[in-house]
Amino acid sequence: MKNKTFGSALIVAGTTIGAGMLAMPLTSAEMGFSYTLLLLFTLWLLLSYSALLFVEVYQKAERQDAGIATLAEQHFGIIGRILATLSLVIFMYAILTVYALGGGNLLAPFLDFLGENAESISIILFVIVFAIAVTIGTQAVDAFTRILFLVKLVAFFFVLLMMLPLVTSENLGALPLKYLVIISASPVFFTSFGFHVVIPSINNYLDGDIRRLRIAIIGGTAIPLVAYILWQMATHGVFSQLQFIEIIRQDPTLNGLIAATLQATGSSFISEFVRLFSALALITSYLGVALALVDCLDDLLKRVNINANRISLSLLTFVPVLLFALFYRDFLGVLSYAGQMFTFYGLVLPVGMAFVLRRKYPDLKYRVFGGNLGLVIALILGVLIMNVPFLIQAGYLPVVAG
Known part of the structure; x- marks a missing residue:
C-alpha cells in the first residue's frame, strides 16, 4: 500500500515536471526572479487547492474508476460531461503535442545526418517509443516513472550543482x-x-482511498515546487536578462534554452546536462498525461457502450498527437493554448463541482479548507487566466518574449 502511494506521488510529480517547467525561463525572462517566485507560489497554492477539490468530489463518486467527465455529468448532467470532456481532451492532446515537439526538438541535433527530416523523424521516434509503456498499462508507467524520475533527479541535481555557483546577485x-x-x-x-x-x-490505482490520494497529491506537488524554485534561481541567476531575451526571441524552443546555457556558462558539458534533464522531464510528463488520456477515452467510449481494447485506445491517443506535432511546430503557442484549456478543467470545473456537492451533502467527511470564499476566489482567478490570451490580443497585457 505504501509503495502504491509513493508510486502515485511520483506519477503526480513526474507528470507535473515537464514542458511547463522547461518553458518557465523562456516566458519569465522579462519578469525577473522575484516576480517569478510570486507567480510560482500563487499557482502552486491555487492548483494544489483545486486538486484537493477533486479529492473532495471523489467522496461521492458513483464508482471508483469514474473519470472527471463522469463526475461532471453526475453533478451537472450531460452538459457537464460534454464541457469536461472537450476541455480535457483538447488540453491533453495539446500538452502531448507540446511534449512531442519538445522531445523532437531535443533529439533532432543527434540526427543531423537526416538533414531537413531530422526533427520530423525525432518527433515520430519520441511518440512511438514511449507509447509502448502506456499501452502496457498503469503498472508499467509506475515502474518506468520510478526509474526515470530517479535518473531525472540525479540529472537535475548535477545541473543545479554546476549552475548555482555561477549565479550572481545582479542577475x-x-x-x-x-x-x-x-x-x-x-x-x-x-x-x-x-x-x-x-x-x-x-484514484483507481489507490482503490478509491481518499486519505492516500491526498497524501499522493500533497507529496507529489511539494517536490516540483522546490524543484521549480531552484530551477528558476539557476536560470535567472546565470543568464543576463537582456542577453537571454534576445536569444529566446531568435529561438523560442528548448534548444534556445540550451543555447543560452552554453553562452552563459561557456560549458558544453553543462548545456548537455540541461538537455538530458529536459528530455527526462518531457518523458515522465508524456507518460503521465498519455496514461490519463487513454483512461479518459476509455471512460468516454464506455459511456456510449463501446469497450475498446488497450491497443485501440493507444492508437486513438497517439496518432492525433503525432499528426499535430508534425504539422504544427509552435512550442510556446501550443503550450499557452493548453494552459487556457487546462484552467477550465483544472480549476473552474472542480470549483463548480465542489460547490454543488457541498449543497447536496452538507455533512461531507472531508472538505477542503477555505469554505465558499475560497471557491469564489479560485473561480475569479481561473476566469482571469482563461482570458489572458484575449487580453493580450486586445493590447491590455504585454506579449511574452518568444
Whole structure:
C-alpha cells in the first residue's frame, strides 16, 4: 500500500515536471526572479487547492474508476460531461503535442545526418517509443516513472550543482521589464502544476482511498515546487536578462534554452546536462498525461457502450498527437493554448463541482479548507487566466518574449 502511494506521488510529480517547467525561463525572462517566485507560489497554492477539490468530489463518486467527465455529468448532467470532456481532451492532446515537439526538438541535433527530416523523424521516434509503456498499462508507467524520475533527479541535481555557483546577485535582482507580464505568463506557468489529468487513474490505482490520494497529491506537488524554485534561481541567476531575451526571441524552443546555457556558462558539458534533464522531464510528463488520456477515452467510449481494447485506445491517443506535432511546430503557442484549456478543467470545473456537492451533502467527511470564499476566489482567478490570451490580443497585457 505504501509503495502504491509513493508510486502515485511520483506519477503526480513526474507528470507535473515537464514542458511547463522547461518553458518557465523562456516566458519569465522579462519578469525577473522575484516576480517569478510570486507567480510560482500563487499557482502552486491555487492548483494544489483545486486538486484537493477533486479529492473532495471523489467522496461521492458513483464508482471508483469514474473519470472527471463522469463526475461532471453526475453533478451537472450531460452538459457537464460534454464541457469536461472537450476541455480535457483538447488540453491533453495539446500538452502531448507540446511534449512531442519538445522531445523532437531535443533529439533532432543527434540526427543531423537526416538533414531537413531530422526533427520530423525525432518527433515520430519520441511518440512511438514511449507509447509502448502506456499501452502496457498503469503498472508499467509506475515502474518506468520510478526509474526515470530517479535518473531525472540525479540529472537535475548535477545541473543545479554546476549552475548555482555561477549565479550572481545582479542577475537575480533584475527588475521586471514589464510588470504585467506576470499575468501574461500565467497560462504557461499554469501547466507547470498540471497533474490533475492523472487524478482519476491514481484514484483507481489507490482503490478509491481518499486519505492516500491526498497524501499522493500533497507529496507529489511539494517536490516540483522546490524543484521549480531552484530551477528558476539557476536560470535567472546565470543568464543576463537582456542577453537571454534576445536569444529566446531568435529561438523560442528548448534548444534556445540550451543555447543560452552554453553562452552563459561557456560549458558544453553543462548545456548537455540541461538537455538530458529536459528530455527526462518531457518523458515522465508524456507518460503521465498519455496514461490519463487513454483512461479518459476509455471512460468516454464506455459511456456510449463501446469497450475498446488497450491497443485501440493507444492508437486513438497517439496518432492525433503525432499528426499535430508534425504539422504544427509552435512550442510556446501550443503550450499557452493548453494552459487556457487546462484552467477550465483544472480549476473552474472542480470549483463548480465542489460547490454543488457541498449543497447536496452538507455533512461531507472531508472538505477542503477555505469554505465558499475560497471557491469564489479560485473561480475569479481561473476566469482571469482563461482570458489572458484575449487580453493580450486586445493590447491590455504585454506579449511574452518568444
